[in-house]
Amino acid sequence: MEFGYNSEIFIFTEIKKILMNKIEHIGIAVKNIDDSNELFSKLFGKPQYKTEAVESEGVKTSFFKVGNNKIELLEATNEDSPIAKFLNRKGEGVHHIAFDVDDIEVEVKRLKKEGFIVLNDIPKKGADNKLVVFLHPKTTNGVLIELCQEIILNE
Numbered sequence: 001m002e003f004g005y006n007s008e009i010f011i012f013t014e015i016k017k018i019l020m021n022k023i024e025h026i027g028i029a030v031k032n033i034d035d036s037n038e039l040f041s042k043l044f045g046k047p048q049y050k051t052e053a054v055e056s057e058g059v060k061t062s063f064f065k066v067g068n069n070k071i072e073l074l075e076a077t078n079e080d081s082p083i084a085k086f087l088n089r090k091g092e093g094v095h096h097i098a099f100d101v102d103d104i105e106v107e108v109k110r111l112k113k114e115g116f117i118v119l120n121d122i123p124k125k126g127a128d129n130k131l132v133v134f135l136h137p138k139t140t141n142g143v144l145i146e147l148c149q150e151i152i153l154n155e
Protein backbone atom coordinates (compact mmCIF):
# COMPACT_ATOMS: atom_id res chain seq x y z
CA MET A 1 0.00 0.00 0.00
CA GLU A 2 1.25 3.46 -0.85
CA PHE A 3 1.01 6.41 1.44
CA GLY A 4 1.35 10.09 0.92
CA TYR A 5 -0.30 12.62 -1.32
CA ASN A 6 -3.09 11.14 -3.40
CA SER A 7 -4.22 13.47 -6.14
CA GLU A 8 -7.27 11.38 -7.08
CA ILE A 9 -8.80 11.62 -3.65
CA PHE A 10 -8.07 15.32 -3.56
CA ILE A 11 -9.88 15.90 -6.87
CA PHE A 12 -12.80 13.76 -5.76
CA THR A 13 -13.40 15.79 -2.60
CA GLU A 14 -12.99 19.06 -4.48
CA ILE A 15 -15.65 18.07 -7.03
CA LYS A 16 -17.96 16.60 -4.41
CA LYS A 17 -18.18 19.96 -2.69
CA ILE A 18 -19.74 21.72 -5.64
CA LEU A 19 -22.16 19.15 -7.03
CA MET A 20 -25.90 19.13 -6.45
CA ASN A 21 -26.76 17.61 -3.10
CA LYS A 22 -30.37 16.49 -3.48
CA ILE A 23 -33.74 17.52 -4.82
CA GLU A 24 -34.67 20.48 -2.63
CA HIS A 25 -38.28 20.66 -3.81
CA ILE A 26 -40.62 20.17 -6.73
CA GLY A 27 -42.56 23.23 -7.91
CA ILE A 28 -46.13 22.93 -9.15
CA ALA A 29 -47.92 25.76 -10.98
CA VAL A 30 -51.53 26.26 -9.88
CA LYS A 31 -54.30 28.67 -10.87
CA ASN A 32 -55.62 29.30 -7.39
CA ILE A 33 -53.30 28.67 -4.47
CA ASP A 34 -56.06 28.74 -1.83
CA ASP A 35 -57.95 25.96 -3.61
CA SER A 36 -54.73 24.03 -4.17
CA ASN A 37 -53.61 24.41 -0.55
CA GLU A 38 -56.87 22.75 0.42
CA LEU A 39 -56.43 20.03 -2.18
CA PHE A 40 -52.82 19.24 -1.26
CA SER A 41 -53.64 19.35 2.46
CA LYS A 42 -56.15 16.58 1.79
CA LEU A 43 -53.62 14.69 -0.32
CA PHE A 44 -50.83 14.82 2.28
CA GLY A 45 -53.07 14.77 5.37
CA LYS A 46 -51.50 17.97 6.72
CA PRO A 47 -51.52 21.64 5.83
CA GLN A 48 -48.77 23.72 4.21
CA TYR A 49 -46.11 24.80 6.72
CA LYS A 50 -45.42 28.10 5.07
CA THR A 51 -46.79 30.59 2.55
CA GLU A 52 -44.75 33.36 1.03
CA ALA A 53 -45.14 35.95 -1.71
CA VAL A 54 -42.12 36.72 -3.89
CA GLU A 55 -42.97 40.14 -5.33
CA SER A 56 -40.03 40.26 -7.74
CA GLU A 57 -41.19 37.02 -9.41
CA GLY A 58 -44.89 37.83 -9.31
CA VAL A 59 -45.74 34.68 -7.38
CA LYS A 60 -47.42 33.48 -4.25
CA THR A 61 -45.98 30.24 -2.92
CA SER A 62 -46.80 27.65 -0.31
CA PHE A 63 -44.71 24.74 0.93
CA PHE A 64 -45.65 21.25 2.07
CA LYS A 65 -43.36 18.71 3.68
CA VAL A 66 -43.69 15.04 2.82
CA GLY A 67 -41.08 13.11 4.75
CA ASN A 68 -37.77 14.69 3.75
CA ASN A 69 -39.25 16.14 0.58
CA LYS A 70 -40.84 19.48 -0.15
CA ILE A 71 -43.52 20.49 -2.60
CA GLU A 72 -43.87 24.13 -3.59
CA LEU A 73 -47.13 25.45 -5.05
CA LEU A 74 -46.93 28.60 -7.16
CA GLU A 75 -49.69 30.97 -8.18
CA ALA A 76 -49.14 34.01 -10.43
CA THR A 77 -49.92 37.40 -8.95
CA ASN A 78 -49.77 39.24 -12.28
CA GLU A 79 -49.94 38.50 -16.00
CA ASP A 80 -46.19 39.08 -16.53
CA SER A 81 -45.28 36.46 -13.98
CA PRO A 82 -43.40 33.43 -15.38
CA ILE A 83 -46.09 31.30 -13.73
CA ALA A 84 -48.88 33.12 -15.63
CA LYS A 85 -47.02 32.46 -18.88
CA PHE A 86 -46.51 28.81 -17.99
CA LEU A 87 -50.20 28.36 -17.10
CA ASN A 88 -51.26 29.96 -20.40
CA ARG A 89 -48.96 27.69 -22.38
CA LYS A 90 -49.22 24.41 -20.55
CA GLY A 91 -51.89 24.66 -17.86
CA GLU A 92 -51.45 23.51 -14.29
CA GLY A 93 -48.81 20.94 -13.42
CA VAL A 94 -45.17 20.32 -12.54
CA HIS A 95 -43.29 23.54 -13.23
CA HIS A 96 -39.74 22.93 -12.03
CA ILE A 97 -37.41 20.68 -10.07
CA ALA A 98 -35.11 22.41 -7.61
CA PHE A 99 -31.72 21.07 -6.53
CA ASP A 100 -29.87 22.07 -3.40
CA VAL A 101 -26.28 23.24 -3.99
CA ASP A 102 -23.53 24.33 -1.59
CA ASP A 103 -22.09 27.08 -3.75
CA ILE A 104 -24.47 28.37 -6.39
CA GLU A 105 -21.92 30.59 -8.13
CA VAL A 106 -19.43 27.76 -8.56
CA GLU A 107 -22.23 25.52 -9.81
CA VAL A 108 -23.46 28.12 -12.32
CA LYS A 109 -19.93 28.43 -13.71
CA ARG A 110 -19.62 24.67 -14.01
CA LEU A 111 -22.97 24.25 -15.75
CA LYS A 112 -22.35 27.11 -18.19
CA LYS A 113 -19.06 25.47 -19.12
CA GLU A 114 -21.03 22.27 -19.79
CA GLY A 115 -23.25 24.17 -22.24
CA PHE A 116 -26.38 24.75 -20.18
CA ILE A 117 -28.18 28.05 -20.61
CA VAL A 118 -28.63 29.91 -17.36
CA LEU A 119 -31.67 32.21 -17.19
CA ASN A 120 -30.20 34.49 -14.53
CA ASP A 121 -26.42 34.64 -14.18
CA ILE A 122 -26.65 36.43 -10.89
CA PRO A 123 -28.43 34.41 -8.20
CA LYS A 124 -31.62 36.09 -7.00
CA LYS A 125 -33.56 35.83 -3.78
CA GLY A 126 -36.30 33.22 -4.10
CA ALA A 127 -38.86 31.85 -1.67
CA ASP A 128 -37.96 29.97 1.51
CA ASN A 129 -34.74 31.88 2.23
CA LYS A 130 -32.89 30.71 -0.86
CA LEU A 131 -30.65 32.15 -3.54
CA VAL A 132 -31.88 30.75 -6.83
CA VAL A 133 -30.79 30.36 -10.45
CA PHE A 134 -32.86 28.79 -13.22
CA LEU A 135 -31.59 26.80 -16.20
CA HIS A 136 -33.37 27.18 -19.53
CA PRO A 137 -35.55 24.11 -20.21
CA LYS A 138 -34.37 23.95 -23.81
CA THR A 139 -30.97 22.75 -22.61
CA THR A 140 -32.43 20.33 -20.05
CA ASN A 141 -34.86 18.21 -22.08
CA GLY A 142 -37.79 20.51 -21.42
CA VAL A 143 -37.45 20.50 -17.64
CA LEU A 144 -37.02 23.82 -15.86
CA ILE A 145 -34.23 23.30 -13.32
CA GLU A 146 -33.80 25.53 -10.29
CA LEU A 147 -30.57 25.61 -8.30
CA CYS A 148 -30.92 26.84 -4.78
CA GLN A 149 -28.58 27.64 -1.97
CA GLU A 150 -29.73 28.33 1.57
CA ILE A 151 -29.03 31.93 2.63
CA ILE A 152 -27.08 31.81 5.85
CA LEU A 153 -27.54 34.97 7.85
CA ASN A 154 -24.68 36.19 9.97
CA GLU A 155 -26.06 37.20 13.31
Ligand code: ZN
Pocket: 025, 026, 027, 072, 096, 098, 146
Ligand atom coordinates in the same frame (compact mmCIF):
# COMPACT_ATOMS: atom_id res chain seq x y z
ZN1 ZN B 1 -38.87 26.48 -6.52
